[in-house]
Amino acid sequence: MKSLSMLSLSIVSLSVACSTPAPGPAQGPRVLNEVPRADFNRLAAELSLPLFWRADAKNPGTLDADELAITWGLDRSAPDTWLNAQGFSAKLYQAYDAVSRRFKTGAEPAADPAEAKRQALLQKELGEGRFTLLDSDLTGLAAADKTLVRNILQAAAEIEDLYLEQTGGATLAAKIPAADTMSRMVFWLNGGPRCSAPTTEKDKDCNVLKERPEEISGLYPAALQVDKEFCKTLAARPDAAALAHQFAAVVDDGKGGLTAKPYTVVYQAQMERIAALLDAAGADFAADEEVALKAYLKAAAQAFRDNDWFKADESWAKMNAVSSKWYLRIGPDETYFEPCAQKAGFHVSFARINPGSLEWQQKLEPVKNDMEKVLAEHAGKPYKARAVSFHLPDFIDVVVNAGDSRSPRGATIGQSLPNWGPVANEGRGRTVVMTNFYTDPDSRAAWRSQVASLLCAGSMKAVSDDQAPELMSTVLHEAAHNLGPAHEYKVDGKTDDQIFTGPLAATMEELKAQTAALFLADWLAGRGIVDHAMVTAAHTYDITWAFGHISRGMVTGEGRPKTYSQLAAIQVGYLIDAGGIVWHKDEPAANGDDVGCFELKPETISRAVDKLTTDVFGIKARGDLKAAEALKQKYVDAPGTFEVLRTVITERWLRSPQASFLYSVRL
16 A cells, blocks of 8 residues: 655656667767766766766776666756767767866855855755666567557656646746756755755755745645644544545635645646546557556546546556556555645556566465454454455566655655555555666665674674565565555544544554564465575565664654654664664674674564564554554654664664666667
8 A cells, every 4th residue: 555665865867768869960979088977977967967877888987879868857858859860969068068067176166155055955965875777678669569658758747747736846946047957956856845865854954945945735725834733723624534535635715714626626737638648658559459558548547537546446456467568557646745644646657567476476365365364363353354355466667657656765666556445445456566676786785785784793694685585575565555454444433544643644554564574474484485594584674674764764854754764663663672683782793894783583573573563453453543652652752772773773874875766768
């Protein structure tokens, strides 16, 4: 139901490199060897240029035309603006010269001290990332598939703009001067004016505009948001349920009151354009080609016209790894982005199916009702086990994410949808695991360095470079969203969103899923489905994943709870209290440089996870708000001695630059 996010900086851009670039003006051949590759990519971002040097194998130290990706970000010009039949265009040479000047002399400092400080903060914001290209070479596709891709990419651009309307960022974009390139790139990165890096997000001077405007959500009247507790005010109204509708914005009713207006009315023009692109996307397939995908494209287009997303879900749920070679989800889904965590944000997730998922489906399909039964036993009354029929995860290789899927600090590696409606309630939703993030050598090396700074040498032995333990954990996390008290399960007629309200409800749902991932790994080993070595490696990965989210802090710069950071703090704090994670303050870490390290005790962790599963699933089953608040209070709000260890985790983890993902699509 919700997405599991790795700790990373994610600048999402899109490159569309033509296999046969169209003719265009050329300045003549030049050798572009003045700027090293890493600096070129860093400075291109500072200058908000849609350029990324993808590789440096042909002529080391020299940028060649076939090594350049043209990225889609602020600049949505066609690839032949930069590349032509002869190679680089005149505009590309001009851009390279700008990068070279910045490399040699640095940015020109502002005369005003306040502005100089702001620019320095923006540079720091962009600098907290290691740019990494997620490359999709689709040049070999059939013509009908290329038609699909081109239309979905255009729809993704429209979704980006539509999502900015929801966040309130659209009104600010035009205020950024064209020459203020770092502000433009930071705005693109964050989808708003404020910075989001761990070391800059709480600094109010780190803003794309000198005026440092407050972030005003586009989903509620601005006057209503003057009250910082407006979400609670709305929740206390007699018409709270209507105003909270996930597919509607709250607007003034013209009579001094409030009303909920459907997305199709509020965003009619944008949604009509997206619908037309979806209609065109499948037009070139033969009658017997991509039948399930075409049915979803048609249903999704209609939903963009009539707001009936549940009907679109019916077609979407019929797609799987067998019926289509593509994965597409387009529409409003997750709610984390907005202040009240109730309104669904528009997004696109577009990917190719990776057939490796079939192996895990074969392992888990026969036992998924047994998983439901054992989790129901841990949940206790009043919850009762039910027959579950959800689809087990498909593995997908992401082509592009847009809108709410393109979070500024993180790449989604697993997701279960939909969140509401008959498909969700009846267990017919889809779960996917994104398998092509963090697999490049630079990302793996950075993660291993971070882990080695925190784990003791003995525990480091369980750290695996094999992706299988990570994939198992993500598969189980996403499957668990469909198990136990899930979706619209009610206690005394109230759903978890109504009981726990907004951010706490999101944290409890993700805590449920991630705790189940730990528990079910041991349970599968007990059934002989996986071996204990994989479980130990998976637990080690999960705990280090939690370290990464702890390093991000518990709240955003605006004071909003960070769902994954808070669940990570609860899990790690709980395991420390249980003796499964032990801090040795005088023992060297596995890297040999840091003093003080964490020892992971597999057997104790397994016993503690069993108890944590009972606690968390019981809270969800009973709708126990006080117990949920107590868990958060103990490990998030007032962590006691654990607060010192959280500081250690943060300092060591943030030494390594985080991956900055750019999407490259070659057609």
